[in-house]
Amino acid sequence: MEPEALSTASAPGRCERRLSGCGIRPTAQRVRIASLLLSAPQHLSAEQILASLRASGARVSKATVYNTLKLFASHGLIRQLSVDGSRAWFDSNVDPHYHFHDLASGALIDVPVPEVEFSRLPPPPPGTEVAGIDLVIRVRKKQ
Amino acid sequence: MEPEALSTASAPGRCERRLSGCGIRPTAQRVRIASLLLSAPQHLSAEQILASLRASGARVSKATVYNTLKLFASHGLIRQLSVDGSRAWFDSNVDPHYHFHDLASGALIDVPVPEVEFSRLPPPPPGTEVAGIDLVIRVRKKQ
DNA sequence: TTCCTTGCAAAACTTTTGCATTAAA
């Protein structure tokens, strides 16, 4: 019986239920990955997740981390970002939103949808429809 | 003496001058890569460039293609795109513009700046300024 | 000569896959 004194949105129990609700079997590794990633809006790489899990004593393999992230993304639990080409970033915020990308630190910062307004957008090519809009505002140190 | 009957913007002679103008020594391989890439607005991967060059009889190594693309990008001759995380795409159009990304075919289509208008953008984080805006409109087959 | 560039191969990284073992229902 685990103490749930600090019952966050991603406490193991909640994560388990959330995975089950998606038809994903809530194995130990999956629940740990979900607890880590879904605890707050954040952007993590597969390697960061693996390192963090192992640092906290979990037994997880690299393959399981990658497979699990792909699985979560396919169920809409997380979102995979292509920001800098060096590696994939996994975003626990799946609500529509955009990003600042700090070129100096590599940091990603969420930009809520209402902070961006398009007064004009091109019509999609014939026979296609818009599936999503990715907006990355690159920022650098001033001066 | 090469016939320049079809004198395009990227005929070898022009490319040579353009490279020299950037302080880049116009070696045979660099001129061939520039001729290929700068002949028209397009999006190519390093592997596509290598294959195309070899198909046309050029002697080029993979390392030289990668090094040359990085060199060109650092001089603003081309632009490197992070669209799908699988590999880098090199865009010969360095004027500001955006992209459609066809999720079915992987194709990239340029969107001219005037076709997009922002009526609201968030202020960059304190101490930073906007260095650029990357907009990718993902499109899929209708219905 | 001197410096820069190239090619090749190997290395480095990220991500995927095959398969025997283990855990979940």
Add this chain to the structure above:
DNA sequence: TTTAATGCAAAAGTTTTGCAAGGAA
């Protein structure tokens, strides 16, 4: 017991690097 998930290692794909050889100035 039956099916699915995990770990490990190896493979695959992209990009970078070390270094000897070649080419330009």
